[in-house]
Amino acid sequence: MAISIGRGLLKLPIEQLPVFEADDLELRTNLGGCELPNPVVMAACYHQPWIIKKASKMGFGAVTLKVTKNPRKGTKPNIVRREEGFVNCVGFENAGMEKTREFLKGYEGVPVILNIAGDSIDEYCEVIEDLQDYTDMIELNISCPNIENGLYFSENPKQARELFREANNVGKKPLIVKLSRGENQEIISHAIDSEIGIVNYANTLPVKEKRLPMGFGGLSGPELYEDTIRIVKKIRKEFGEDLYIIATGGIDSGEKAYRAMESGASAISYVTGFITRGPFLAREINEYLLFRK
Numbered sequence: 001m002a003i004s005i006g007r008g009l010l011k012l013p014i015e016q017l018p019v020f021e022a023d024d025l026e027l028r029t030n031l032g033g034c035e036l037p038n039p040v041v042m043a044a045c046y047h048q049p050w051i052i053k054k055a056s057k058m059g060f061g062a063v064t065l066k067v068t069k070n071p072r073k074g075t076k077p078n079i080v081r082r083e084e085g086f087v088n089c090v091g092f093e094n095a096g097m098e099k100t101r102e103f104l105k106g107y108e109g110v111p112v113i114l115n116i117a118g119d120s121i122d123e124y125c126e127v128i129e130d131l132q133d134y135t136d137m138i139e140l141n142i143s144c145p146n147i148e149n150g151l152y153f154s155e156n157p158k159q160a161r162e163l164f165r166e167a168n169n170v171g172k173k174p175l176i177v178k179l180s181r182g183e184n185q186e187i188i189s190h191a192i193d194s195e196i197g198i199v200n201y202a203n204t205l206p207v208k209e210k211r212l213p214m215g216f217g218g219l220s221g222p223e224l225y226e227d228t229i230r231i232v233k234k235i236r237k238e239f240g241e242d243l244y245i246i247a248t249g250g251i252d253s254g255e256k257a258y259r260a261m262e263s264g265a266s267a268i269s270y271v272t273g274f275i276t277r278g279p280f281l282a283r284e285i286n287e288y289l290l291f292r293k
């Protein structure tokens with residue numbers, strides 16, 4: 001019900017209020033060759049053009065749009081509240097490559113990251129080749145815990161290496177690997193060997209959840225935060241300063257975003273905070289980051 005109310009409020013023209021931009025040269029961020037106005041990214045969740053268009057005017061430095069080759073339907077009920085966060089099994093509900101291309105052709109706004117998932121390497125590559133001229137960055141989602149085969153590449157590092165190589169062969173835009181929760185050393189090494197310079201730590205955490213149709217889903221929100229900080233620190237220490245890291249999981253305040261950046265993140269992203277804390281959070285985080293500079 002809360003999500004429906006939130007979406008209803010989002011339909012009002014609030015993005016026209018002159019309150020979202022925290023425009024400051026000091027916030028500008030280079031993310032693997034792509035210039036963002038600030039380091040606060042809307043993480044993958046949405047596929048609806050109207051939400052992406054609105055979010056692009058709500059203070060984010062980039063917005064993420066998810067897509068698969070063919071349109072996919074979601075499951076219902078698909079999201080339930082757990083403490084301050086959610087458990088979801090929305091899968092990859094999206095309009096598919098063709099409709100997404102039409103939307104992107106007319107899009108104007110902050111940089112777009114396309115979050116791509118697929119059942120095979122060919123499917124990922126087809127979407128990259130088809131859509132890359134209309135986007136700024138491409139995120140390989142190998143970490144969706146709540147659909148069949150969603151974790152396939154995360155759990156099979158050799159296959160992941162193949163995917164990274166092929167994606168890098170066809171890809172002209174900066175590539176990001178969206179990691180699953182855990183240590184990921186082998187996967188990150190394969191990404192770097194394939195000249196992929198950006199990782200996003202991380203997707204949701206698989207948990208049992210009786211209220212969802214499949215009996216499990218992906219946990220998001222504050223319960224993930226300490227894991228996000230711990231692993232971001234570890235990745236930065238092990239893989240050095242050249243790797244770009246997006247910290248994702250449980251960030252819902254300026255202080256939490258700042259700590260993630262101090263722990264080694266090059267940028268931060270969130271979804272749950274957008275739903276629970278509302279559309280002003282990106283501005284709040286950017287102001288806090290400026291205040292701590």
Ligand SMILES: Cc1cc2nc3c(=O)[nH]c(=O)nc-3n(C[C@H](O)[C@H](O)[C@H](O)COP(=O)(O)O)c2cc1C
Nearest residue numbers: 043044045066088202203220221249250270271272
């Ligand atoms: C409803 C919902 C849908 C999501 N869909 C995707 C997706 O399609 N691709 C993806 O890589 N991550 C997806 N995520 C994961 C988020 O991008 C993010 O990694 C995760 O929620 C942790 O961040 P948070 O605690 O700020 O929400 C989704 C999360 C939620 C809550």
